[in-house]
Amino acid sequence: MILLGVDFLRSHWRGLRRFGWVTLIAGVVIFIDALDGTLFFPIEPFACLLLIEGCATLMVAHSGMGGQRVLRYVKGGAFTVAALLILAGHHDGNFVLAMIFGTLFMFDGALQIASALVVRYRRWRPAFWGGIVEIALAIFFFQPWPSHYEGTVPYCLGLGLAFAGWNMFILANRVKSAAANPGLKGAVFMEEADIPPLKVVEWDGPPSDDEKALTVHVWTPAGSAPSETIPRPVISRYIAAVDRNGVISTGHAALESPGGVYISLYPAELIDQSPDEFVRLLRATPENNVAGLFQPDYATEAAKWCPSTRKVRIRNYNEEKLKTFWESYRQNESYNLTYRNCSSSVARALEAALEGSVGRLWHKRGFWMAMGKLMSTPELWVALQLRKRAETMAWTPGLVLDYARALSMLADPRPTGWLNTSGRALKKMLQRRAAWGKGKSEESVTED
Incomplete structure (x- = not known):
């Protein structure tokens, strides 16, 4: 919805709804078909297609740039391994797949429940029950009933199609009557017709230094720590880094545009980030709101502190939508460590600037061509997972960095x-x- 834009989707809401119904019914039929252990769905041809796609992706993965190359290798490797396990058949391959899927559902559900109980964000109760459902699905995959693991692949395919179809149906109903993108907060947007389409639909790489582009600045937790940090790769990248003196560094994120918009939110007074207080401050509740302060520009901020350690630049964005968002967002200067921090401010501003960016690129080639191009790009799945995790926990500089990189490959697409x-x-x-x-x-x- 963010990338294609409401105006682009609204004219095709009937097709979206029909596609959603067909996908939902197909998913339910495939899932029910697998319950008795006698499969009518052609698993082997599906696995062969999966294997061809995986091998083809691995063959050209080296041509990607930066994170795109890694994502291609991950996608190609995952498709190839899954296809080989399906083709192996019998008990062993299906059992291994069931354990993998069950573990993924169990881990994701437990993480979602824990984050809902600790952070208490606005929609934490639905997220809590969603985590319960994921754990129930994990138990369903772990135990052999009713098909002794023979239905593992149809179960996953059926669930995937059913949830995708239901989400497509909801999307169609939302864009049918939405005046603005309901996925974005705090802004009113211009009509997409006022924005001229771009002549270029693919680029060979990121913008050059002298090219006009939106810039996301990220100070990583380890890179901005006052002294040497204790090596904790995943935690230091996505949550916080701890130095030898026990001081916690969460890093920072800011957004800068050529049109003069600079979004960088700080607490007006330094927050006590000692281990004892840090756990209490994770609650996204009003009592943890403090006065905030927006920095004037990047040059001033870098001079007072240090230059950003990572930058992500994007050509295809809308300056006017970003300015409209900024005028509304800056009216509230409150700061909350998990709900309204520097990273969440940058993420929302980035989404406002990129609203309709992919639809602008592909609208002349037709709606389904745009949908196909978007859905076949692996960075869409990566951006979705990062956004889901950030919305159910908290936006951090590490999540914003990877989210901006994924969106940059969708808004400024490379040949894939x-x-x-x-x-x-x-x-x-x-x-x-x-x-x-x-x-x-x-x-x-x-x-x-």
Whole structure:
């Protein structure tokens, strides 16, 4: 909804709703079909398609840039391993898949329940019950009833299709009557028709330093700590880093645009981040709100502290939507460590600036082409998971950094299809061969 935009989706809400119904019914039928252990759904052809996609992705993964390369390897490896386990068949392959899926559901559900009880964000009760459902699904995968693990793959496929169809149906109903994007908070947006479409739909890499682009600045917890930190890779990246003196550093995030918008929220007075007080401050409740202070610009902030340790730059954004959001958001200067902090401010501003960015790129090629391009890009799934985790826990500089990187590859798309990549590789080989032949001809003329 954020990336395609409400105006782009509203004109196709009927098609979205039909597609949602078809997907939902297909998911329910596939799930019920697997309950008796006698499968009518063609698992082997599905696994072969999965294997082809995984191998093709691995073949061209090296052509990605930065995080895109890693994500391609992860996607290709996961598809290939899952396909091989499905094709292995019988008890062993299905049992291993059931244990993997059960563990993932159990871990995600437990994490969601714990974060709901600790942070107490606005929708923590629905999230708590959602975690209960995930743990119930984990138990369902762990135990052999009713198909002795033979239905593991159809169960997952059916659940995935059913939930996707239901979400598509809800999306269609929301965009049917929405005046603005209900996924974004604190802003009123212009009509998308006022924004000229971009002529370029794909770029070879990130913006150059002299190119006009939106910039997300991130001071990582370890990089901004006052002294050497204790090595804790995942915790230090996504939550906080602790130095040798026991001081906690959470890092910082800010957003800067060429149009003069700079969003960087600090607490007006330093918050006590000792281990005893830190746990209490995790509650996203009104009693933890304190006075906040917006920094004037990046140059001033960097001079007072230090330059940002990471930057993510995005070409395809809307300056006017960002300014509209900023004018509304800056009216409230309160600060909350988990609910309204520097990172959540940047995440919401980034979403406001990118609202409709993908729809602007692909609207001339048709709605389903835009949907297909978006859904086939692995960074969409990554952005979704990061946003879900941040909304149910708290936005942190580490989450904002990875979220901005994923959104940058969606708003400024790079060529991702393996056929396109293979075609470019072949074209480059022919160009090199032609250049080599030309060089040999010139050398022959020189010798004569």
